[in-house]
Amino acid sequence: MPEKRIVLRNCGVIDPRDMSSYLAHDGFKGLEKALSLTPEQVIEEVKTSGLRGRGGAGFPAGMKWELTRKSPGDEKYLICNADEGEVGTFKDRYILQNDPFSLVEAIAIAGYAIGAKKGFIYLRAEYHYLRPMLANAIDQARAKGFLSHMDIEIRMGAGAYVCGEESALMESIEGKRGEVRYRPPFPPTKGLFGKPTVINNVETLMNIPAIMLNGARWFNQIGTERSKGTKVFSVAGDVPRPGVYEMVLGSKLRELVQDLAGATDIKAIQIGGATGRLIPESMLDTPLAFENLLGAGAITVFNSHRDIIDIVYRTMEFLAEESCGKCVPCRQGTEVMVETLERFMHGEGEERDVKVLQELSSTMMLTSLCGLGQAAPNPVIDSLQYFKDAYESRIKARGEVKV
């Protein structure tokens, strides 16, 4: 019941190299429909659908499009965020490998709606092997005349997690260091090259052709009150069937990790990757929705042999490495957290270290410039809440050694 294919409807069905097989499955009919409407009508449809961003933040897509459409200026840009750097995420890779055409169609629709003559797909360097097939899909669409109103260019990343963050990504397309920008202004008013810009995740865009074709009302009836449609999840870690699963929003985490991925021994689950949440098995009945738990769809399962402190330590090490270094709370905070957690790893943690972690967490959440630093304390906070004994046993062990 909870599994439903909207985003992945063509995956494994069409030949991702051959446009004729896509055309045989309603390919570019959504664009055709969109072009028969005014751009304003297309935006209205996306707004009515309730589609929210799938890249992590959950911002309403239609609202972003409208703001950009209404921003003054002739030159506007559409960016598809295919940077997918979050630990444990591979859903966008799966989409690009299996259905690049829907993405091209979606970009063409979005470009028409916001009035962009140029679109970029920012593809992470690690996915360079996906580039030829994606370029082929763009070429075929162009040859068939589907891109007469806009052009699409693929831009490669060069290895930097923070470039998935929208402002750092735009800096990178502009040829600079991928450092986060101060905001406001936000992309819809001043984005790429200072022009109004929409930036959307791959999966967000993948919903667009189906919304055009089946109508906003159809989409709006799927999911929960505040989370419409489906979500694509990448499940990895200690599960017998790791992979990509698409479920109706509001489905229970249990259905995903136990029924679909087959997990039997679960100690903890990381939802949303390094900046996501770390929760215990007792929370398996939590619905997967924006109003509860979601993130970009990375689900990593850890079994009873895994050490919570080790999980948190390695997660923090990742964040410290990937911090762009522009603001102090994140640059220094992640480093201090790594050092503190390292002490617990070596059985040298003390009660006051827990306090340091807690205080540092609030400072970082409040004062960091972007989502990386703001969310970096998540694994620490969650582990202190749900797995306090992992810390306490280490502190105790130290006490015993001393005696």
Place this chain on the structure above:
Amino acid sequence: MAENTTITQSKETKDLLILLAQTQKKCGFLSEETLANLARTLDMSLSDVYGVATFYSFLSTKPLGRHVIRVCKSLPCHYKDAAVIIESLEKTLGIKTGETTPDGRFSLELTNCIGACDKAPAILINDDVHGDLTVDRIPQILQAYK
């Protein structure tokens, strides 16, 4: 080195990252001389060019081997025994991570999640992903990279 500057005609700073990536692909790394040439062509300060070149992990200012092996060390791979893979690669190649074989054939590096966690443990050799890796498959995989 002279041909570096002829890689593309672009003289726009917005193309710096593309130029760096192209040069890296062609020369294997970004030498001081290359960076200085680029700075001159684009009319930028050397430190700005250097700043971009060192920001991205796929760009390197020190020489690399003809083939770069990047082993994923993030959690899903780590718990599928990435450490064993790293150890085996180090032994087979006779180098430590961060080093290049004396014959210049391979460099060995660690990296964060490469988006192949469903096939953990996974590595990247140049642009190719090798997933569900086992120690016995390593020699055969390496053979394909001359």
